[in-house]
Amino acid sequence: MATKPGKQARETKKTPIKIKINGQWHEFEPGRDIVPEMTLSYLLREKLGFTGLKVACDEGACGACTVLMDGKAVLSCMKLAAEAHGHEILTIEGLPEDDPVIRAFVAQCEPGYGTALQCGFCTPGFVMAAKGLLNENPKPTTGEIKEGLSGNICRCGCYSGIARAVLHACEENKGGKPRSFGSMHLPIGPSVRLPASTSRPKGRGKP
Amino acid sequence: MTPPRPYTPRVARKFIGAYRPRIDALEKASGKVQFVDDITLKSRFPGMLYAKVMRSPYAHARIKSIDASLAEQLPGVKAVLTCKDPEVSSLKPTSAGWTDGVDTVSYERMMWRHFRDRRVLGDRACWATDEVGAVVAAESEQIAEEALRLIKVEWEVLPFVLDPMEAMKPGAPVIHPEIAPRNILPKDAVGGSDVFVDKGDVDKGFARAEVVIEAVSVHHNATQASLDNWCCLVDWKSDKLTVMSNSYEADQTRMHISQMLGLPINKVRVISSYVGGQFGRGDTGDQPFFLFTALLSKKTGRPVKFRHSRRESFHDSRQPAIYTGKAGAKKDGTITSMYFKSIGNSGAYADHTMFALKFAPTEITEVALAHIPNVRMESYGVYTNKLPACMMRGVGNSQFNLIFGHVVDMLAEKLGMDPIDLALKNFGHEWGGLPDKSLKAVLGEGARRIGWRAKRHKPGAGPVYDRVKKRGVGFSFHPAWHAEWQEARRGEIRVRITVNPDCSVVLDAPTVETGTGSNTCNVLGCAEALGFLGIGPGDIVWPHTVDTETSLKDCVQTDSAVSYLQSEVVAHAAREVKRRLLEKAAALIKAKPEDLDIAGGRVYRKAAPAKGMTVRDIFRKGDMLPVVVEMGRPPNAEKTGVPYIANFAEVEVDTSTGRTQVLKLVVLNDCGTVMYASGAEAQQIGGQVMGLGEALTEEIIYDEATGVPLNFNWIDYKIATMADMPDIDPALLEVWRGAGEYGACGIGEGTLTCTPRAVLNAVYNAIGVRIDDIPVKPEKVLKALGKA
Ligand code: FES
Ligand code: FES
Numbered sequence: 001m002a003t004k005p006g007k008q009a010r011e012t013k014k015t016p017i018k019i020k021i022n023g024q025w026h027e028f029e030p031g032r033d034i035v036p037e038m039t040l041s042y043l044l045r046e047k048l049g050f051t052g053l054k055v056a057c058d059e060g061a062c063g064a065c066t067v068l069m070d071g072k073a074v075l076s077c078m079k080l081a082a083e084a085h086g087h088e089i090l091t092i093e094g095l096p097e098d099d100p101v102i103r104a105f106v107a108q109c110e111p112g113y114g115t116a117l118q119c120g121f122c123t124p125g126f127v128m129a130a131k132g133l134l135n136e137n138p139k140p141t142t143g144e145i146k147e148g149l150s151g152n153i154c155r156c157g158c159y160s161g162i163a164r165a166v167l168h169a170c171e172e173n174k175g176g177k178p179r180s181f182g183s184m185h186l187p188i189g190p191s192v193r194l195p196a197s198t199s200r201p202k203g204r205g206k207p
Numbered sequence: 208m209t210p211p212r213p214y215t216p217r218v219a220r221k222f223i224g225a226y227r228p229r230i231d232a233l234e235k236a237s238g239k240v241q242f243v244d245d246i247t248l249k250s251r252f253p254g255m256l257y258a259k260v261m262r263s264p265y266a267h268a269r270i271k272s273i274d275a276s277l278a279e280q281l282p283g284v285k286a287v288l289t290c291k292d293p294e295v296s297s298l299k300p301t302s303a304g305w306t307d308g309v310d311t312v313s314y315e316r317m318m319w320r321h322f323r324d325r326r327v328l329g330d331r332a333c334w335a336t337d338e339v340g341a342v343v344a345a346e347s348e349q350i351a352e353e354a355l356r357l358i359k360v361e362w363e364v365l366p367f368v369l370d371p372m373e374a375m376k377p378g379a380p381v382i383h384p385e386i387a388p389r390n391i392l393p394k395d396a397v398g399g400s401d402v403f404v405d406k407g408d409v410d411k412g413f414a415r416a417e418v419v420i421e422a423v424s425v426h427h428n429a430t431q432a433s434l435d436n437w438c439c440l441v442d443w444k445s446d447k448l449t450v451m452s453n454s455y456e457a458d459q460t461r462m463h464i465s466q467m468l469g470l471p472i473n474k475v476r477v478i479s480s481y482v483g484g485q486f487g488r489g490d491t492g493d494q495p496f497f498l499f500t501a502l503l504s505k506k507t508g509r510p511v512k513f514r515h516s517r518r519e520s521f522h523d524s525r526q527p528a529i530y531t532g533k534a535g536a537k538k539d540g541t542i543t544s545m546y547f548k549s550i551g552n553s554g555a556y557a558d559h560t561m562f563a564l565k566f567a568p569t570e571i572t573e574v575a576l577a578h579i580p581n582v583r584m585e586s587y588g589v590y591t592n593k594l595p596a597c598m599m600r601g602v603g604n605s606q607f608n609l610i611f612g613h614v615v616d617m618l619a620e621k622l623g624m625d626p627i628d629l630a631l632k633n634f635g636h637e638w639g640g641l642p643d644k645s646l647k648a649v650l651g652e653g654a655r656r657i658g659w660r661a662k663r664h665k666p667g668a669g670p671v672y673d674r675v676k677k678r679g680v681g682f683s684f685h686p687a688w689h690a691e692w693q694e695a696r697r698g699e700i701r702v703r704i705t706v707n708p709d710c711s712v713v714l715d716a717p718t719v720e721t722g723t724g725s726n727t728c729n730v731l732g733c734a735e736a737l738g739f740l741g742i743g744p745g746d747i748v749w750p751h752t753v754d755t756e757t758s759l760k761d762c763v764q765t766d767s768a769v770s771y772l773q774s775e776v777v778a779h780a781a782r783e784v785k786r787r788l789l790e791k792a793a794a795l796i797k798a799k800p801e802d803l804d805i806a807g808g809r810v811y812r813k814a815a816p817a818k819g820m821t822v823r824d825i826f827r828k829g830d831m832l833p834v835v836v837e838m839g840r841p842p843n844a845e846k847t848g849v850p851y852i853a854n855f856a857e858v859e860v861d862t863s864t865g866r867t868q869v870l871k872l873v874v875l876n877d878c879g880t881v882m883y884a885s886g887a888e889a890q891q892i893g894g895q896v897m898g899l900g901e902a903l904t905e906e907i908i909y910d911e912a913t914g915v916p917l918n919f920n921w922i923d924y925k926i927a928t929m930a931d932m933p934d935i936d937p938a939l940l941e942v943w944r945g946a947g948e949y950g951a952c953g954i955g956e957g958t959l960t961c962t963p964r965a966v967l968n969a970v971y972n973a974i975g976v977r978i979d980d981i982p983v984k985p986e987k988v989l990k991a992l993g994k995a
Contacts, residue, residue: 051245052238054483056434057517061921064434092238105236109226112211112937114889119722120235121434121483127236150930153921155432155484156722157893159929 022094052092063152073132118156263332266914308765322557333555398565412544412581416535425980435483567603612683612964667975681968708826724886732774736781741808767953850877850943865985898962
């Protein structure tokens with residue numbers, strides 16, 4: 001997908017669709033790389049391998065596919081890929097692992113609120129929705145968090161833990177002491193074992 | 208908000224019972240976890256095709272003829288299979304209820320072998336959306352969908368029935384005539400006869416009673432709604448079939464495919480990675496779509512992916528049940544007789560209907576109702592043309608609790624007693640006296656936390672807020688099932704501990720990770736049990752992929768039981784690790800193993816504890832071979848009584864609009880031993896999303912004129928979001944003690960079992976009129992108040 005502009009120009013007269021994804025500009029040929037009805041979630045997941053975002057409903061009802069567009073949370077299943085032309089998209093893969101929101105989701109175990117995630121399927125969507133919320137409102141109250149994240153569904157029901165994590169993440173934003181993982185931090189497990197015949201995803205957006 | 212009250216462990220332990228993050232928290236929060244839909248991208252399987260199955264537009268219909276020739280010609284279509292093709296039509300009839308998930312069984316021994324009512328891609332549609340007729344494999348999902356539209360079907364549309372009461376009447380449309388000529392599921396070997404509990408003399412018991420009440424409760428069609436839509440990829444190359452799926456039962460999936468397609472077990476490989484929630488969805492690994500996807504792969508020689516859309520993911524549900532209950536008591540509150548009858552709406556296929564209607568209530572009779580001298584239970588599972596019902600979080604117990612808590616509340620009112628006192632006077636378990644310690648603890652703690660004494664008032668007679676709003680409190684309780692002895696039917700649980708020369712550990716405790724937190728329980732349990740190595744949870748790797756070719760048999764994520772079942776075996780395996788290490792050390796330092804001990808990662812002579820050698824040195828100076836212990840143990844069948852669970856609710860009902868708002872929920876679980884506090888609380892809190900949904904908003908709505916379900920989406924099927932949630936106060940208790948090392952029990956399902964009834968009782972307390980069926984929608988409240 002990340003084709004060189006010169007080569008592409010020779011092949012077609014169409015203006016390429018340019019999208020900045022996780023800090024890297026990508027060019028796509030309309031009609032070939034991006035067809036008019038292609039959603040942004042499809043482009044990001046199926047074509048570019050950004051599988052952090054999930055498509056659980058594909059109709060704007062659950063928030064699992066949330067990404068940031070120019071810093072605002074958007075449902076990528078409800079955006080056409082072509083609409084992202086000229087815009088900056090941030091997926092969860094574009095966040096550093098020590099992002100305060102990610103850290104706060106990981107660390108949440110304050111008694112009375114449970115964890116901020118269980119199966120983890122809704123989590124990237126919640127993390128990105130929380131990023132978008134904090135961009136707009138760096139110090140939300142619990143009520144504002146509830147309101148701001150009410151477009152996302154967590155069927156495991158980790159809402160209390162999530163709200164708590166977002167509150168803690170903005171404590172960090174405010175320059176408070178970052179919550180250390182300390183002994184609570186456990187190493188992540190091995191990555192998925194694939195059958196030998198499979199190859200790694202291509203077009204990861206690297207230059 | 209209530210200030211949180213962390214629980215105090217009965218026995219202080221180093222790792223078990225901790226408030227701490229999940230072991231997979233970072234991997235999940237950073238979006239790195241790969242679910243099956245993520246793993247099966249076309250970029251990873253370049254030859255991959257996409258399958259789409261035809262779905263019936265009619266609630267009840269037969270395919271008279273089918274012509275797929277146009278579809279076959281569509282560019283991009285690689286294979287079409289129809290119900291007329293011999294490789295499809297020759298498949299045995301099956302059931303998606305082979306097992307109750309706890310163990311793998313063969314086709315012959317499947318749990319509901321009397322109800323083999325499913326054809327794989329048959330020509331009979333039994334509900335609108337049924338997978339019938341034809342399936343297509345194409346280069347893209349869009350092409351596959353387009354191809355389905357090109358298939359010409361001549362339907363014979365049959366009369367349908369949605370209501371089980373109507374379905375039982377003579378002359379009603381018959382859905383599976385060969386199995387149930389009157390739509391009533393025949394008596395079965397597992398659940399017993401229609402009257403499946405008949406203890407004492409119920410009629411005499413009622414005659415002796417001074418107060419008798421009768422109640423009705425109607426539980427509706429709710430669905431699991433896991434975010435992770437059913438998805439599988441099947442690659443059938445020459446004689447070997449590989450499946451990647453989000454089934455939560457790898458071993459049973461393999462058995463299902465092997466037996467249905469006639470492949471040796473070792474030629475079927477099932478790989479399950481992370482799963483985005485299951486909540487009992489689809490029972491087990493025996494969904495027919497594995498089979499037609501496999502046949503498409505065989506036909507094309509290419510990997511084929513099949514994924515449900517959100518609409519198609521409304522595929523299973525909780526059994527709706529109409530329960531009637533009757534109870535009689537002496538004036539002092541001693542219950543003399545109880546009778547329960549249920550009519551369950553099985554939907555289009557039987558699956559686990561009778562498990563919910565008979566199996567679960569039978570267990571309750573043995574425990575909670577053990578001190579009631581006369582009990583009768585009677586149950587009928589009825590086929591209709593609705594969404595099939597299977598297991599859903601707390602199978603059967605949610606439905607039963609709705610009537611049980613109703614009867615208790617009504618009887619107490621008529622006796623002029625506090626329902627807490629009535630409960631303590633009558634309910635306990637088979638192996639103990641009354642009052643039951645566990646029940647007393649959960650009800651006492653719940654009453655304190657909700658402010659029972661101050662807030663409970665005569666029905667409808669509390670203070671009025673904002674001129675139209677009325678508040679009330681209510682509760683419901685239930686015995687927690689899935690103590691270890693109840694898992695006896697599960698068979699052996701196997702784990703493997705590998706201690707490497709540097710004392711790092713790999714814990715193979717295979718189970719499909721669906722979010723329950725059992726993985727963290729296992730790692731904490733393993734760190735606890737291997738405490739003598741001086742290691743912590745961070746030194747243990749828990750491989751999360753279950754692969755039937757390389758893993759031990761997976762312990763299935765049902766019954767909320769995996770966390771303690773595996774941890775118990777881990778504790779035993781850890782003892783064996785120690786024994787082997789002592790042998791290793793004894794050989795090296797020329798001592799008798801029995802004269803040595805290990806603590807804090809050091810081996811020492813018991814006679815001279817100050818001197819010693821590190822375990823790492825034992826490895827380094829010895830053979831450098833890891834210590835590998837594989838162990839299997841059946842669940843401990845010792846009868847230890849039953850722990851209790853309860854929910855208390857405070858609601859506010861707007862009598863002008865009929866809207867019910869839940870202000871607060873207290874969730875109480877007697878856990879025996881809390882294995883992982885943050886995970887347990889997450890289950891308690893999380894269960895309320897489902898419990899509250901069932902109580903207030905979640906319901907599948909059908910067009911009565913066509914039988915077509917209308918709200919197979921998350922806009923109209925309303926799941927609570929963060930903004931809808933009340934204050935939730937989770938309370939973990941350790942009162943009962945189960946068998947084995949930890950004496951824990953499962954809690955995940957039991958967190959929501961009592962929620963709908965607690966809410967309904969609170970609504971009654973608020974407005975003074977009863978609503979018998981859930982969800983409690985505003986129109987029902989207004990109707991009950993005589994306003995609509
Ligand atoms: S997948 Fe986009 S909102 Fe649900
Ligand atoms: S963690 Fe499972 S859906 Fe949110």
